Amino acid sequence: MVTIRDVAKESGFSSTTVSIVLNDAPLARYIPVVTKKRIERAAEKLGYRPNQFARSLRSKRSHTVGVMVFDMTDPYCTLVLRGIENTLYQASYLPILTDVHNERSRFERYLEMLLDRRIEGLIVLANWLFLDINLLADLEKSSIPTTLIGCELKGDSMSSVIVDNEVGGYAALEHLHSLGHRKIAFIRGPKTLADSSPRWRGIRKCTKERGLDIDNQLVVDLPDSRDPLSSFEAGQKLTEEFIKQKREFTALLAFDDMTAFGAIRALDKHGWRVPERCSVTGFDDVAASALCTPPLTTIRQPMEAMGAGAVGIVLEGINSVLEKREVAAQHRKVAPQLVVRDSTRKAG
Amino acid sequence: MVTIRDVAKESGFSSTTVSIVLNDAPLARYIPVVTKKRIERAAEKLGYRPNQFARSLRSKRSHTVGVMVFDMTDPYCTLVLRGIENTLYQASYLPILTDVHNERSRFERYLEMLLDRRIEGLIVLANWLFLDINLLADLEKSSIPTTLIGCELKGDSMSSVIVDNEVGGYAALEHLHSLGHRKIAFIRGPKTLADSSPRWRGIRKCTKERGLDIDNQLVVDLPDSRDPLSSFEAGQKLTEEFIKQKREFTALLAFDDMTAFGAIRALDKHGWRVPERCSVTGFDDVAASALCTPPLTTIRQPMEAMGAGAVGIVLEGINSVLEKREVAAQHRKVAPQLVVRDSTRKAG
DNA sequence: GATCTCATGTAAATCGTTTTTTTAACTTGC
DNA sequence: GCAAGTTAAAAAAACGATTTACATGAGATC
Known part of the structure; x- marks a missing residue:
């Protein structure tokens, strides 16, 4: 390894000067151009790379x-x-x-x-x-x-x-409502997740403004789980329960894209075509949302x-x-x- | 910040001894347990954490x-x-x-x-x-x-x-063949991608062993592109061309999962249900493959x-x-x- | 002519470790 | 009684930079 001292020797100056020049430190303004050039050339020639440990140790x-x-x-x-x-x-x-x-x-x-x-x-x-x-x-x-x-x-x-989860929740429901959906199922986020409640708040805001009724039978929560994949499975299971209980709905608003994927799986399994029989929205816009068929309508986080x-x-x-x-x-x-x-x- | 010298002072020994004890260096075997204990306690008490820069500088x-x-x-x-x-x-x-x-x-x-x-x-x-x-x-x-x-x-x-791309390519085709598919479309990888040719080699190996004919009209290549998303778009476009050209096939073997997603999109658009009308396989098993509906049969890379x-x-x-x-x-x-x-x- | 500032540089201290070398006392074994 | 270890600890030399303080001469200022 070539050190600053090697550069000093090669260029004929002290390592102090080399350091000052190479870092363009304040004092460098007193150093004539020819000196700088000579030092830079020496550093170049030797392929000098400052040791980051030494540098960090000193400069913190x-x-x-x-x-x-x-x-x-x-x-x-x-x-x-x-x-x-x-x-x-x-x-x-x-x-x-x-x-x-x-x-x-x-x-x-x-x-x-x-x-x-x-x-x-x-x-x-x-x-x-x-x-x-x-x-x-x-x-x-x-x-x-x-x-x-x-x-x-x-x-x-x-x-x-x-x-802004509230704005997002609002936008999702507004979209479904303006498409004419009135019977909508909701899969909310896990209670302990910080995102869940503001999203729901946005949804409630929209129902109030638009005079939309929410059927409490059509509202469920994802369980708490450390595994993000769990929302897929839970989305599937919860949707399936809606269907088995013969609940009627024409759209489903899922907490996030994963949940939506699970819901779509369940709907498909029971012959509910998406979007013909039931519309589905997600939240996040993860990569898969644009890739799957049908591609998912969702609220994108930037x-x-x-x-x-x-x-x-x-x-x-x-x-x-x-x-x-x-x-x-x-x-x-x-x-x-x-x-x-x-x-x-x-x-x- | 508390340094090794602080620990030395606190414990009443030199920083050398502290270093030796705390690193359990070879020389530590000569150091009596009481000394070690005292040093460790001092380090603990002060909340000493060695400076990694200094350590790295010295130990390289x-x-x-x-x-x-x-x-x-x-x-x-x-x-x-x-x-x-x-x-x-x-x-x-x-x-x-x-x-x-x-x-x-x-x-x-x-x-x-x-x-x-x-x-x-x-x-x-x-x-x-x-x-x-x-x-x-x-x-x-x-x-x-x-x-x-x-x-x-x-x-x-x-x-x-x-x-092992060859084994993977072989397995994909073998799967389709054993399901009874004989008219199979292939979307191969980009020519400049290293994976492409061994995967194809595995496919050819399978056709030979099983006496399967490949229709050259049903074989296309993904274009070269730096963007992995491009294989989705290309998969879609190439599949659409197959359909427009009225090619007949009951299965499509895609280079990777992305390509398969694109293909499925195109098939769906033209009313070819997957898997009823056309089976599709991918390669990789990315996360989305298990999430989309229908979930993708694929060759998993571990x-x-x-x-x-x-x-x-x-x-x-x-x-x-x-x-x-x-x-x-x-x-x-x-x-x-x-x-x-x-x-x-x-x-x- | 004394004092200042500027220009050009270097010597030496410092950052916080690890490691090598020394010192010194205390055991052994012969 | 003494060479050869062993045990215990410290002093000093790295590691490779940055930075502070100092040295020197030249020109400017008063």
């Missing part, structure tokens, strides 16, 4: 941010991660990826490992979160800029980026933008810390978007 | 491996990443995740960044690879243990883990195991390097598995 910077996902296999993650990666790349930061598997012990272990690596910022992707929220509160102590995606923790130290936004907040935070400014937590709520595909159509 | 180890993905949005990645993460976790390594977006410049930049971080190993997920293979050959120089997933580079320095296997090889390599043993590249070819779901059924 790692140029690294931690990314903590609660369940990588949730298809929701993919695009968010892409957004995170892309924005970090442009800022020359690298992400350390950890997957908590929704387990407390893993969360704690990974958090320690990340702090040991002196990550400068942290992004937590907590969309499908079934852990004690206190776990996250612990993060507040760490004093490194942190942004939560998909779950909000009111408070002054941790930022968050979430989708996942890539959310990832990018989270990184933006964290980078701002890092800069604030560097310049010893105060950092105030930001709470962004981004608008979802109705994506009309073929799983919904006019009633009747 | 980073406990980090690089993960380079060619396109994160390819749903193929998810489970492989899970396998990688999980295995690294058990070995107390952390992954730095990079996404090359199938772009040469990004590849080069990221590679430099990773080498600067002194990653101890590298895993390249190159399943959908449209870059000059020479790019990968450059890696050989870096002398850090590297494993390719999804693409093989014969040679002595880089390991690989790939699926993605999680492949990720785990790649990490295993890399860790072996790291240990070999540490002990100055010679490292020989390993080339593992893992068996795929036929997963029968509802997109295929008996002909006729």
Whole structure:
């Protein structure tokens, strides 16, 4: 390995000067161009690459941010991660990826490992979160800029980026209603999931505004489960029960895309064609939604933008810390978007 | 931050002794238990955490491996990443995740960044690879243990883990044939993709063994494209052309699941019910395959195991390097598995 | 002519570990 | 009584950068 001293020797200057030139430090303005050129040429010639450990040890910077996902296999993650990666790349930061598997012990272990690596910022992707929220509160102590995606923790130290669930729930029902559907089945989210209640609130808002009645017999909740795949199975089972109980409905509003996929499976099994006999809507717009047949009408979360936004907040935070400014937590709520595909159509 | 010197002061011993005790270094065997206890208690009390930069600088180890993905949005990645993460976790390594977006410049930049971080190993997920293979050959120089997933580079320095495409292609066709299908349409992979030709070879092997005729009019290739989503669109378009040309077939063997989804969309659009009128098979078993309706019969790549296997090889390599043993590249070819779901059924 | 500022550079301290080398006392075995 | 280990601990030398403080001469200012 070639060190800064090798470059110093090769160029004929001291390692101090080499460091100053190569980093374009403030003092570099006193250094004549010819000197700079000579040093740069020497570094080039030797293929010098600064040792990041030494650099970090001295400067206390790692140029690294931690990314903590609660369940990588949730298809929701993919695009968010892409957004995170892309924005970090442009800022020359690298992400350390950890997957908590929704387990407390893993969360704690990974958090320690990340702090040991002196990550400068942290992004937590907590969309499908079934852990004690206190776990996250612990993060507040760490004093490194942190942004939560998909779950909000009111408070002054941790930022968050979430989708406007209420607007999304409203839009989903509005879509079905304006297609003429009046008998609608609902599969709500698990009670302990933060997204569930605002989505339902949006739905209720829409029923009130439009004077739509909801049949309580047509409303069920997904069970609590750490496994995001469970919402597929539960969606299927719950829909099947609706059918077996001979409930009448022309549309089904599912908590998320996974649930919708499960519902469609159940409907198909019992000969209810989608969308002819029953329209179905989802929420999220995961990759599969555009791929399956019929493609799913759903409420899209702007996942890539959310990832990018989270990184933006964290980078701002890092800069604030560097310049010893105060950092105030930001709470962004981004608008979802109705994506009309073929799983919904006019009633009747 | 509390340093080793603080622990030394607190415990009343020198920092040398503290280091030896806390790392359980060879010399620790000369240190009496009471001393150890006292030092450990002091460390505990102060909440001492060694500075990883200093440690790495001295020991030249980073406990980090690089993960380079060619396109994160390819749903193929998810489970492989899970396998990688999980295995690294058990070995107390952390992954730095990079996404090359199938772009040469990004590849080069990221590679430099990773080498600067002194990653101890590298895993390249190159399943959908449209870059000059020479790019990968450059890696050989870096002398850090590297494993390719999804693409093989014969040679002595880089390991690989790939699926046995030939066996997979064979199994897919064998399945359709044994269901009685004789008129089968084929959508092959892009010519420049490494997987394409062995899969086709497996198919040809099966036709020969079973005396099945292939109608060349029913064989088409996916176009070259960097975007994995393109195989959905191409699958749709090519299938539509088959139909418009009034070709007769009772089954369609698609290059991968994405292609199969596209094909199903086209078939559905023209009123060909799957599987009643036409059976369809895919390859990979991405998450969506089990979720869509009808669920897709496909050839599963054991993605999680492949990720785990790649990490295993890399860790072996790291240990070999540490002990100055010679490292020989390993080339593992893992068996795929036929997963029968509802997109295929008996002909006729 | 004394004092300042600027321009150009270097020596030395520092970051927080790990590792090698020393020191020194205490056992053995002969 | 002494060479050869063993036990216990510390001093000092890395690791490879960055940064602070200092040195020197030249020109400007008062």
